[in-house]
Amino acid sequence: MRLKRYHISSIVAGIITFMALFLTHKLRPEGALYAILYYLPMIMLLLSIYAATVMKRRENDGYISFKNALQTGFSAAIIVTIFFGLAWFYNVNNSDVHAAIAQKKAGGMTMKEIIDEINATTASSITNRIIMFIIMQLFLGFFISIATSLILRREKQSL
Numbered sequence: 083m084r085l086k087r088y089h090i091s092s093i094v095a096g097i098i099t100f101m102a103l104f105l106t107h108k109l110r111p112e113g114a115l116y117a118i119l120y121y122l123p124m125i126m127l128l129l130s131i132y133a134a135t136v137m138k139r140r141e142n143d144g145y146i147s148f149k150n151a152l153q154t155g156f157s158a159a160i161i162v163t164i165f166f167g168l169a170w171f172y173n174v175n176n177s178d179v180h181a182a183i184a185q186k187k188a189g190g191m192t193m194k195e196i197i198d199e200i201n202a203t204t205a206s207s208i209t210n211r212i213i214m215f216i217i218m219q220l221f222l223g224f225f226i227s228i229a230t231s232l233i234l235r236r237e238k239q240s241l
Contacts, residue, residue, distance in 0.1 A: 086141075088134035092158040095130035096165030099123040103169035107177075110185075127162050127219065131226045134158035135234050144236060151231035159223025167216045174208055 102122035105111075111119060138154040139146040146154075186196050 086137075088137040088154060088158060089161065091133045091137065092130045092161035093165075095126040095133075095158075096162045099126045099162055100165045100169040100172075102126075103166070103173060107173040123162075123166055123219075124222065127159060127166075127223055128226055130158045130162050131155040131223060131230050132234075135227075135230050139234055139236065146235055147237060148231050148235045151235050152227050155227030155230050156224055159220060159227060163216060163219045163223060166219050167212065170212045170215060174212065 099122065102119045106116070106119040109115075109119075132155075134157070135146065135151050135155050138150065142150075183196055186199075187193075191199075
């Protein structure tokens, strides 16, 4: 199967999503930068679905069925979500535990509270949380695909 233009645009959106989550984890920004990096993955998901559907419609001389638009949009959502999941797994596996503990201490937590929190957070609960975020991203992508398909569909008129 040949890589289409809309797949490439989804990969670029996925890389931007990965970098936004990576930078949020590494820089721990505050204020406007945090808001931008926090919402960027959702914006990239929306833009990649829209761009993929528009590109597919242009490829078909300005026509696209609802089913074809939905498939195209959801495939773009899957690509972006793969990068989203990879970023979460990378960030969790490369967490700076010492910096997190120092941040909690600076926030006023006692060492006992920090240790209790660490003990309550198991690897499986972290993995389950990441999987939950991935599923939420896919559902969001699916609903955006439906909306985009309804808006952009244009059937060929039969004579």
